[in-house]
Amino acid sequence: xxxxxxxxxxxxxxxxxxxxxxxxxxxxxxxxxxxxxxxxxxxxxxxxxxxxxxxxxxxxxxxxxxxxxxxxxxxxxxxxxxxxxxxxxxxxxxxxxxxxxxxxxxxxxxxxxxxxxxxxxxxxxxxxxxxxxxxxxxxxxxxxxxxxxxxxxxxxxxxxxxxxxxxxxxxxxxxxxxxxxxxxxxxxxxxxxxxxxx
Numbered sequence: 001x002x003x004x005x006x007x008x009x010x011x012x013x014x015x016x017x018x019x020x021x022x023x024x025x026x027x028x029x030x031x032x033x034x035x036x037x038x039x040x041x042x043x044x045x046x047x048x049x050x051x052x053x054x055x056x057x058x059x060x061x062x063x064x065x066x067x068x069x070x071x072x073x074x075x076x077x078x079x080x081x082x083x084x085x086x087x088x089x090x091x092x093x094x095x096x097x098x099x100x101x102x103x104x105x106x107x108x109x110x111x112x113x114x115x116x117x118x119x120x121x122x123x124x125x126x127x128x129x130x131x132x133x134x135x136x137x138x139x140x141x142x143x144x145x146x147x148x149x150x151x152x153x154x155x156x157x158x159x160x161x162x163x164x165x166x167x168x169x170x171x172x173x174x175x176x177x178x179x180x181x182x183x184x185x186x187x188x189x190x191x192x193x194x195x196x197x198x
């Protein structure tokens with residue numbers, strides 16, 4: 001389900017939900033180099049470069065799996081208390097944020113000690129799954145599966161400041177830094193595009 005390229009150590013990490021593992025592939029040779037236990041249903045991933053750690057959302061296991069990318073070993077499992085949506089690294093705070101979709105929360109994880117340091121309730125209950133952080137404007141974009149909404153969170157106040165409609169079952173988000181365009185891909189087959197202004 002999830003795929004993430006990590007430039008140091010030039011590896012591709014893929015969440016294999018069929019075997020509940022994280023598969024590590026050498027980016028140069030495209031050979032499989034390791035398999036790491038990923039919990040019950042590994043999904044989205046985030047990489048914290050300063051800590052050399054990969055954070056994997058274990059959706060059904062209600063945890064975040066932490067992997068040391070230098071050794072490709074699982075080093076921690078963080079209990080979230082609810083189903084994990086996608087995870088994202090914030091280069092400003094150097095923390096990882098993860099949607100807790102069954103609690104309507106955004107959790108903040110300290111990457112140095114692998115603990116949840118804050119939980120931010122969302123003002124809209126929506127099964128928040130997709131997540132993308134836009135660090136220059138200090139915004140978090142959250143895709144909501146239940147009501148087909150895109151929430152915009154101001155990361156200074158950690159409050160929802162905007163809600164927009166998207167296609168049904170939104171999941172993956174991508175941001176084009178040069179064009180300031182946000183793409184929201186929905187499992188219903190719709191891609192919604194938003195332009196960031198101001």
